[in-house]
Amino acid sequence: MTKKVSSLLLLMFFTTVALAQPKNPKFKVIAFYTGKSDLAHISFVNEANKWFTEVAEKNSFSYDSTSNWENLNSEFLSKYQVVLFLDTRPEKPEQREAFQKYMENGGAWMGFHFSAFALEKSAYDMNWNWYHNTFLGSGSYSSNTWRPTSAILKVESKSHPVVKNLPKTFKAQPNEWYRWQNDLKKNPDIKILLAIDSTSFPLGTGPKANETWHSGYYPVVWTNKNYKMVYFNMGHNDMDYEHKFDDTNKTLSFTFDNEIQNKMILNSLIWLGTGKKVK
Structure with missing residues (x-):
């Protein structure tokens, strides 16, 4: 490839990227990610960056992403209305301090x-x-x-903008579902938006007995009333783990291959970018 052709291709690429960003976006989103170690998390990050770029163009907001956590500082964050953590969290004290100040001063977050x-x-x-x-x-x-499996999720707070126009229950994409140390139902600052419906049990296939849930209450999407934030437990694609040492790295399920789930995530972004805190 000649130097002239190479330069032209680069110009075309950056022009395409520029055109994908609206001139006057409704709000600006920045996503932080690490994208290392876990195949399922890497698969999700790649999928998320592609999906958010596409919906940003369709819905007139801008979307940027970075794996450089050094950008998590006050000056950089001041350019954006919404921050996303796609797979990890900041580790350095100064990054954590910058994020806390951002949220306490009216910033918005999706994790x-x-x-x-x-x-x-x-x-x-x-x-x-x-x-x-x-x-x-x-x-x-x-x-x-x-293993990562689908679950039936039920809406727990029908009036919240995140779950607006969602059915009472719906089937989520396959995921590794988390259990937490704290009981979120007992926290007056937490509003649980979605939880696993009892019709999902047994949930998980093992092989360990504790990897299959047979009962219990498990929140999977929630917000904190004191901040503009939403956490989604989704974000772990199913992978071809049996052949991971063959370098196939094949993704068997995709988080964003679900119309209802996608609507909820887009609802969340629009609320975070343009709405107010919901008490």
Whole structure:
């Protein structure tokens, strides 16, 4: 390829990207991600970046993403109305402080699946009390279902903008569902929006007995009344784990391959970007 042709292709690429961003966006979204280690999380991040880019263009907001967590600072965040954590959380004290100030000063946040994970003496230690106990309310991770399977979810707060015009129950995409240390029902600041419906049980296939749930109450989408935020437990695609050492890395299910679930996520983004806190 000649230098001239290469330069032309680069120009065409950046022009296409520029055209995909609206000139006067309703609001601006920035997504942070790590995209390493877990095949399912990497698959989700790739899928999410593609999906959010497409819906941003259709709905007149802008969407950017970055794997550089050093960008999680006050100056950078001031350019955006909504922050997304696609798979992890910030680890450095100055990044955490910048995010907390952003949220306390009216910023908005959406997090998925592993972004809420914390476990003592793990690579994601339980060492950020404000985020896990005050902001999310969930505390540390306790356990999960396995293998990634679909669940029937029920709407728990019909009047909230996130679940506007959703059916009372619907089938979610396959996911690794989390159980948490704290009982979110007892937290007056937390509004549970979706929980696993009892018709889902037994949920999970094992092989370990504790990886299949037979009863209980499990919130999967919620918000904190003191902030503009939504957490989704979704974000773990099913993978071809049996052949992961063959480098197939095949994704067997996609989080955004669900019309109702997608509507809820888009509802959330529009509310976070343009709405007010809901008490």
